[in-house]
Amino acid sequence: MELRQAFATHLPWALSQVEPQGLENPRWLLWSQDAAEMLSLVGPDANALAVFSANARMAGASYHAQVYAGHQFGGYSPRLGDGRAMILGEARDIDGQYWDIALKGAGKTPYSRHGDGRAVLRSAVREFLVSEALFHLGVPSTRALAVVGSETQVWRESLETAAITVRLARSHIRFGHFEYVTHGERDPERLRQLVDFTINQHFPHLSCDTAGYAAWFAEVVQRTAVMIAHWQAAGFAHGVMNTDNMSILGDSFDFGPFSFLDTYRENFICNHSDPEGRYAFDRQPGIALWNLQRLAQALSPLISSDALIAGLDGYQHALVQHYLILMRQKIGLPAGQAAEDLQIVSGLMSLFEKNALDYTNSMRMFAQWRPGESHFALRDECLDSAAFDAWFQAYEKRLGRVADAELWRRQRQAANPRYILRNYLAQEAIDAAQQGDNQPLNTLYQLLRNPFDEQPDMAQYARRPPRWGEGLICSCSS
Ligand code: AMP
Ligand code: MG
Numbered sequence: 001m002e003l004r005q006a007f008a009t010h011l012p013w014a015l016s017q018v019e020p021q022g023l024e025n026p027r028w029l030l031w032s033q034d035a036a037e038m039l040s041l042v043g044p045d046a047n048a049l050a051v052f053s054a055n056a057r058m059a060g061a062s063y064h065a066q067v068y069a070g071h072q073f074g075g076y077s078p079r080l081g082d083g084r085a086m087i088l089g090e091a092r093d094i095d096g097q098y099w100d101i102a103l104k105g106a107g108k109t110p111y112s113r114h115g116d117g118r119a120v121l122r123s124a125v126r127e128f129l130v131s132e133a134l135f136h137l138g139v140p141s142t143r144a145l146a147v148v149g150s151e152t153q154v155w156r157e158s159l160e161t162a163a164i165t166v167r168l169a170r171s172h173i174r175f176g177h178f179e180y181v182t183h184g185e186r187d188p189e190r191l192r193q194l195v196d197f198t199i200n201q202h203f204p205h206l207s208c209d210t211a212g213y214a215a216w217f218a219e220v221v222q223r224t225a226v227m228i229a230h231w232q233a234a235g236f237a238h239g240v241m242n243t244d245n246m247s248i249l250g251d252s253f254d255f256g257p258f259s260f261l262d263t264y265r266e267n268f269i270c271n272h273s274d275p276e277g278r279y280a281f282d283r284q285p286g287i288a289l290w291n292l293q294r295l296a297q298a299l300s301p302l303i304s305s306d307a308l309i310a311g312l313d314g315y316q317h318a319l320v321q322h323y324l325i326l327m328r329q330k331i332g333l334p335a336g337q338a339a340e341d342l343q344i345v346s347g348l349m350s351l352f353e354k355n356a357l358d359y360t361n362s363m364r365m366f367a368q369w370r371p372g373e374s375h376f377a378l379r380d381e382c383l384d385s386a387a388f389d390a391w392f393q394a395y396e397k398r399l400g401r402v403a404d405a406e407l408w409r410r411q412r413q414a415a416n417p418r419y420i421l422r423n424y425l426a427q428e429a430i431d432a433a434q435q436g437d438n439q440p441l442n443t444l445y446q447l448l449r450n451p452f453d454e455q456p457d458m459a460q461y462a463r464r465p466p467r468w469g470e471g472l473i474c475s476c477s478s
Contacts, residue, residue: 001039001041001058001091001101002060002091002092003058003060003061003062003088003089003090003091003101004089004090004091004092004098005062005089005090006090006098006197006201007066007087007090007100007172007197008062008064008089010193010197011193011194011197013185013190014066014067014177014181014194015064015065015066015067015087016064016065016067016081016109016110016111017062017063017064018063018064018065018086018107018108018109018110019063019107020054020057020063020086020103020106020107021054021106021107021108021117022053022054022055022056023053023054023055023148023149023150023151023152023162023163023164024150024151024152025150025151026049026050026052026053026055026148026149026150027049027148027149027150028044028049028146028147028148028149028438029121029124029125029146029147029148029149029163029433029438029441030125030128030129030144030146030147030438030441030442030445031043031044031145031146032128032132032143032144032145032146032445034132034135034449035132035143035144035145035168036145037094038093038094039091039092039093039094039099039145039168040093040094041145044146048146049148052103052145052146052148052164052166053148053150053164054103054106054107054164058088058101060089061088061089061101062088062089063086063087063088064086064087065081065082065083065085065086065087065109065110065111066081066082066087066172066177067079067080067081067111067180068080068081068174068176068177068179068180068244069176069179069180069183069184069244070174070175070176070179070242070243070244070245071176071179071242071243071244071291071294072242072243072244073242073274073278074278076179076183077244078180078183078184079111079180079184080111080176080180080244081109081110081111082102082109082111082172083109083111083112083113083115083117084104084105084106084107084108084109084112084115084116084117084118084119085102085103085104085105085106085109085167085172086102086103086106086107086109087100087101087102087172088100088101088102088103089101091168097170098170098201099143099168099169099170100167100168100169100170100171100172101145101166101167101168102166102167102168102169102172103164103165103166103167104119104124104127104164104165104166104167105117105118105119105124105162105163105164105165106164116154116155118152118154118162119162119163119164119165119478120154120156120160120161120162120163120478121147121149121160121161121162121163121430121433121434122160122430122434123256123478124147124149124163124164124165125147125163125165125426125429125430125433125441126255126258126426126430126474127144127165127167127255128144128146128147128165128445129421129426129429129444129445129448130255130258130421131143131144131167131252131255132144132445132448132449133420133421133448133451134234134236134252136448136449136450136451137234137417137420137451138230139227139230139231139234139236139252140223140226140227140230140249140250140251140252141251141252141253142167142168142169142170142247142251142252142253143167143168143169144165144166144167144168145166145167145168146165146166147163147164147165147166148163148164148166149161149163149433150162150163150164161434169247169251169253170202170249170251171198171201171202171247171248171249172247173194173198173202173247173248173249174243174244174245174246174247174248174253175243175244175246175248175291175292175294175295175298176242176243176244176246177194177248178191178194178195178248178295178298178299179243179294179295179297179298181194181298182297182298182299182300182301183298188301188302191298191299191301191302192302195208195213195216195299195302196208198216198248199212199213199216202248202249203216203219206219210304213299213302213303213307214303214304214307214310214311217295217296217299217303217307217308217311218307218310218311218314220248220250220292220295220311221292221311221312221314221315221318222250222314222318223249223250224246224250224288224291224292224315225288225314225315225318225319225322226250226318226322227250227251227252227288228284228285228288228319229318229319229322229323229325229326230252230322230326231252231284232281232284232285232323233323233326233327233330234260234417234420235260235261235264235281235359235360235420236252236258236259236260236261237258237259237260237261237268237269237270237279237280237281237284238252238255238258238279238284239255239256239257239258239259239270239271239274239279239474240254240256240257240271240274240279241279241284241287241288241291243291243294243295246288246291246295256271256474256478257270257271257272257273257473257474258270259423259472259473259474260359260360260420260421260422260423261281261359261360262358262359262360262422262423262464262465262470262471263356263357263358263359263464263470263471264349264352264353264356264357264358264359264362265281265353266281266282266349266353267280267281267282267283268280268281268282269281269473270473270474271473271474272473272474285319288315289312289315289316292312292315293312296308296309296311296312320338320342321338324338324341324342324345326415327341327345328341329411329415330363330366330412330415330416331344331345331348331363331366331395331412332366332371332399332402332408332411332412333398333399334400336398340398341398343394344391344394344395344398347391347394347395348391348395351378351382351387351388351391354382354383354384354387355381355382355383355384357378357381358464360416360417360418360420360462361462361464362378362381363416364416364417364418364462365377365378366412366416367409367410367412367413367415367416368409369409370405370406370408370409371396371399371401371402371405371408372402372405376392379392413452414452415452416452417451417452418451418452418453418454418455418462419447419448419450419451419455419458419461419462420448420451421444421448422465422469423465423469423472423473423474424465424466424468424469424472425444425461426444427469427472428440429441429443429444444461447461
C-alpha cells in the first residue's frame with residue numbers, strides 16, 4: 001500500500017512523530033473484506049498482521065499523532081490530541097478517494113496524559129463493528145479495516161487484553177483542531193493554513209477566499225445536520241458528542257459508549273458517565289448545533305460573524321428536511337408538507353414510547369405490510385388500540401393510493417433494517433472473543449454487512465435484548 005503524506009507535509013505543526021508499540025502475540029479478530037477491497041489489499045496476511053499490530057513499521061508511513069482541543073461535556077480542554085491513536089498516512093482507494101490509516105491502541109503519544117495509549121479488546125471490537133454497521137446502513141461514518149487482538153495486558157477496572165483497531169477516515173480533522181489553533185496557538189496564519197488544507201483536500205469545489213470560506217462553513221453545517229438526521233432516523237445514540245469527536249466532514253466518528261436504541265425512549269442515555277443526559281438521544285440535534293457554534297467561534301478570526309451566523313441559520317432547516325426524507329422512506333410517504341409529516345412521525349414515536357416498543361423491529365413492520373391491507377401488525381403491539389387506530393387513519397389518509405403495493409413493501413424493506421448492532425449482541429460476541437472464540441464475532445459482523453436482508457437462519461439476531469441486556473450501557477473507560 002502506498003501512502004501519501006498530505007496532512008503531515010502541509011501541517012507539520014499540528015502533529016508529533018510517535019513510535020508505535022507492538023502488541024504481544026497478535027492475532028486477527030476482525031478483517032473487513034469490503035474495506036480491504038476498497039483499498040486493493042490482499043487478505044489478512046502475516047505482513048499485515050505485523051504492521052497492524054504495530055510490531056513492524058509500514059513502508060512509507062509517517063507515524064504521527066495530531067494535536068487538537070475540544071469541549072468535553074461542555075467544558076473546554078485546551079490540549080487534547082491523539083492519546084492512543086497514530087496516523088500512518090493516506091491511502092488511495094479504487095475510486096481515487098484518500099483514507100487516513102490510523103492504528104487506535106498502538107501505544108503512548110505526547111497526548112496520552114495519564115493513559116497507557118492502549119485500547120481494550122471490547123472497545124476496539126465495538127469501534128470496528130459500529131463503523132462498519134453504520135456504513136452498511138448508509139449512515140456517513142468512518143470505517144474500520146481490522147481489529148488485532150493480543151496477549152498484552154492492560155489495567156482498566158480489571159485486567160484486560162489490549163487490541164488495535166485499524167481505522168479508516170477520509171479525514172481525522174475535528175472541530176477541536178480549529179479550536180486548538182484559535183484559542184491555543186492564537187495564530188491566524190495557522191488557522192488559515194488549516195482551513196485552506198481542509199478545503200483543498202476535502203471541499204475541492206470551493207475556493208480559499210472570503211466567499212469560499214463562508215460557503216465552506218455553511219457546507220460543514222449542512223453535512224453535520226445530515227449526519228444527525230441519519231442518527232435520529234437510525235435510532236443511534238453516539239454517547240460522547242464532544243467537539244473533539246466531531247468530524248469536519250460530517251462523518252460519524254470516535255465511538256465509545258454508543259448504542260442503537262432497543263426500546264424506543266426519546267431521552268435514552270447510553271453513556272454511564274453522562275448521568276445528566278447531556279448527550280441523550282433526543283438532545284443530539286441540539287448538541288450538534290452547540291458544537292457548530294463552538295466551531296464558528298473558532299473560525300471567527302477568519303470568517304465574518306455575518307457569514308458564520310448565516311451558516312448556522314441553515315442548520316435547523318437542513319436537519320428537519322433530511323430527517324423527513326429518511327423518515328418518509330421508512331414509512332413510505334411521498335414528499336409532502338413538512339408540518340403534517342412531522343406530526344405523523346412524532347405520533348408514531350409516541351406510540352413507540354407509550355408502548356415501550358422496540359424501535360428497529362417496529363419500523364420493520366412497515367416492510368411486512370402492504371398498503372391496502374387492513375391488518376397492520378403494529379396494532380397488536382399497542383395497548384391502546386384506539387390511539388393506534390387514530391394514528392393509522394391519519395397515516396393512511398396521508399399515504400393515499402399506492403399503485404404498486406409490492407414494490408412499496410420492498411422499498412420499506414430497503415429503508416428499515418432487520419438487524420442492527422444491539423449492545424447485547426456485541427457483548428455476547430466480545431465475551432466469546434475474550435475466551436478465544438472468534439466465531440460469534442465474525443458471524444455478527446457478516447450479518448451487519450447486509451442489515452436490510454432477511455437472513456433466514458439469523459432470526460435470533462433480530463430479537464429484543466434478553467433481560468440482562470436491556471438498557472446495557474457502557475462507560476467511557478476504553
Ligand atoms: P475519547 O473518549 O476516546 O474520544 O478520548 C478522549 C481523549 O482521551 C482523547 O484525547 C484520547 O486520545 C484520550 N484517551 C482515551 N483513552 C486513552 C488511553 N487509554 N490512553 C491515552 N489516551 C487516551
Ligand atoms: Mg475522541
